[in-house]
Amino acid sequence: MRLWLSLLLCLPFLGCGAELHYRLEFSLTQAGAVRGEAVVSGVAEGPLSELVFRLYPAALDPTYLWITEVSQTGQPLAWDQVHPTTLVVPMELRAGQTFSVRLQFQGQLPPLPATAGYGIYARSPQAMVLAQAYPVLAPWEEGEWWVRPVLRWGDALVAEVADYTVQVQLPPGWEVVATGVEEKLGPGEFSVRGENLREFFFVALRGYQTASQTWGGVEVESWFLPSHREAGKAAARISGQAVVLYQELFCPYPFPELEVVEVPLKDAAGVEYPGLILGGESYYARYPEGEEFFAEIFAHEVAHQWWYALVGNDQVQEPWLDEALATYSSGCYLVAHGGDWEELIQWWELAYERASQHNPEAMISDPLEKFPAGIGYGGIVYRGGAVFFHELRQLMGDEPFFRALRRYAETYAWQLARGEDLLAILQEESPVSLRELCLTWLGEGSYAGAGTKGGDGRR
Ligand SMILES: [Zn+2]
Numbered sequence: 230m231r232l233w234l235s236l237l238l239c240l241p242f243l244g245c246g247a248e249l250h251y252r253l254e255f256s257l258t259q260a261g262a263v264r265g266e267a268v269v270s271g272v273a274e275g276p277l278s279e280l281v282f283r284l285y286p287a288a289l290d291p292t293y294l295w296i297t298e299v300s301q302t303g304q305p306l307a308w309d310q311v312h313p314t315t316l317v318v319p320m321e322l323r324a325g326q327t328f329s330v331r332l333q334f335q336g337q338l339p340p341l342p343a344t345a346g347y348g349i350y351a352r353s354p355q356a357m358v359l360a361q362a363y364p365v366l367a368p369w370e371e372g373e374w375w376v377r378p379v380l381r382w383g384d385a386l387v388a389e390v391a392d393y394t395v396q397v398q399l400p401p402g403w404e405v406v407a408t409g410v411e412e413k414l415g416p417g418e419f420s421v422r423g424e425n426l427r428e429f430f431f432v433a434l435r436g437y438q439t440a441s442q443t444w445g446g447v448e449v450e451s452w453f454l455p456s457h458r459e460a461g462k463a464a465a466r467i468s469g470q471a472v473v474l475y476q477e478l479f480c481p482y483p484f485p486e487l488e489v490v491e492v493p494l495k496d497a498a499g500v501e502y503p504g505l506i507l508g509g510e511s512y513y514a515r516y517p518e519g520e521e522f523f524a525e526i527f528a529h530e531v532a533h534q535w536w537y538a539l540v541g542n543d544q545v546q547e548p549w550l551d552e553a554l555a556t557y558s559s560g561c562y563l564v565a566h567g568g569d570w571e572e573l574i575q576w577w578e579l580a581y582e583r584a585s586q587h588n589p590e591a592m593i594s595d596p597l598e599k600f601p602a603g604i605g606y607g608g609i610v611y612r613g614g615a616v617f618f619h620e621l622r623q624l625m626g627d628e629p630f631f632r633a634l635r636r637y638a639e640t641y642a643w644q645l646a647r648g649e650d651l652l653a654i655l656q657e658e659s660p661v662s663l664r665e666l667c668l669t670w671l672g673e674g675s676y677a678g679a680g681t682k683g684g685d686g687r688r
Pocket residue numbers: 529533551552555
C-alpha cells in the first residue's frame with residue numbers, strides 16, 4: 230500500500246526532461262590526454278550579464294582541465310578565467326531568453342597513485358576515471374551564481390540537473406560505463422544519453438568483467454576485475470537490495486539503471502554519481518574480510534541516488550543534508566539485513582564523540598570549510614547527522630518520519646533543497662515540536678528557517 234501510494238505521488242517527476250542540456254564530445258588517448266567539446270544550452274532564469282562555468286578537476290592542478298575556446302553560433306566569445314576552477318563568459322540575457330554556448334577543452338588525467346584527490350579524475354592501467362571532466366554551468370539560485378570553493382575534502386559539485394547527449398572516443402580495447410544509457414557505435418566509439426543528471430560521469434575500463442540482475446524493476450550492473458568476482462557479485466546484490474528497500478521507504482529509483490563500478494580510490498571507500506556508484510578496489514580485494522563495512526559502502530552510495538541525485542543540495546555549504554540522510558538510509562539497510570539498531574547507534578555515537586574531540590568547533594550542519602583537511606567530517610556530519618535523524622524518528626514516530634522523507638523527495642525532486650526545506654516538512658508531518666531537538670543537534674538558526682547558507686565563497 231505504502232509503495233503504491235509513493236509510486237503515484239512520485240510519478241510526475243519521472244521522465245520529464247530538464248531545461249538545461251549538454252552535448253558533450255570526449256576523446257581520450259592511452260596516456261590519459263583528454264580533448265573535448267561542450268555545447269551548453271538553456272534558458273536564463275533571471276536577467277543575466279554572464280554565464281559562470283566550473284572546471285572542478287583544475288582545483289587540484291590547472292593542467293588537469295582547461296578551456297581553449299568559447300564561441301556562440303560560430304563566433305568566438307571573450308571569457309575571463311577568474312580562478313582555475315571558475316570561468317566567466319560575459320553575456321547579456323533577459324529572463325527566459327535561451328542561450329547556447331560552445332566550449333572547447335583539454336585535459337590530462339594524472340596517474341594513480343601519484344595524484345592528490347580521491348582518484349575520481351585519474352587513470353590506472355585498467356581504469357580511466359573522469360569525474361566532472363567538462364565545464365559545468367554553476368547553478369543560478371536566489372538571484373546569484375552559486376560558486377563555492379572547491380576544497381580537497383568532501384564533495385565539491387553543486388549543480389542543477391540537465392539532459393546529456395554524449396559521444397566518447399576511446400583507444401582500442403577500452404569500454405565506457407557512464408551515468409545515463411550507453412551504446413557502442415563501433416570499435417572505441419560510444420554514445421551516452423541521460424535525462425535529469427546532476428552531472429555526467431564516465432569511466433573507461435579494460436579487462437573488466439560484468440554481472441547484472443534486475444532488482445525491484447531496476448537493472449543493476451556490476452563491473453569488477455576478474456580476480457574480484459565474488460566481491461563484484463556481492464556489490465551488485467547489496468546495491469540491488471538497497472534499491473528495493475529505498476523504493477519501499479522513499480519513492481521509485483529515479484533512473485533507468487544502476488551501475489556499480491570497482492575502481493582504485495584514495496581516501497574514499499565509495500563515491501556516488503547519478504545512476505552510477507564507485508566502490509574502492511582495496512575493499513573488493515579484501516572481501517569477504519570487512520564484509521560488514523563493504524555492505525555499508527554500497528548501501529550508502531545507493532542512498533545518494535535519492536539524497537543527492539534526485540533531491541540535490543549545496544554539498545559545500547550544507548553537506549549534512551545528503552550525507553547524514555545517506556548514512557541514516559544505509560542504517561535502515563543494515564538493520565533490514567540482520568543488523569541491530571542499538572549497536573549501530575552506539576557505534577555512530579562513539580564516532581561522533583571522537584570526531585567532536587578532534588574538531589570541537591564543528592557542528593553537523595556546518596559547511597565543508599569548518600572541517601579543515603576533513604578533520605572530524607565523517608564522524609560529525611555522517612554519523613552524528615545519522616544519530617540526529619534516528620532521534621527525530623523516535624520523537625515523531627515511524628509513519629510521520631518516513632511520510633516526511635517521501636514528501637521531501639517528491640517536493641524537491643530534481644531541485645536543490647536546503648536544510649530548512651527538509652526541517653519544515655519534518656515539522657509539518659510531526660505530531661510534536663521538533664524545535665528543541667533541532668536546536669540541540671544543528672544549532673541556532675537551523676530550525677528558525679534562517680538557513681545555514683554562508684557567503685558564496687566566490688573567488
Ligand atoms: Zn556520501
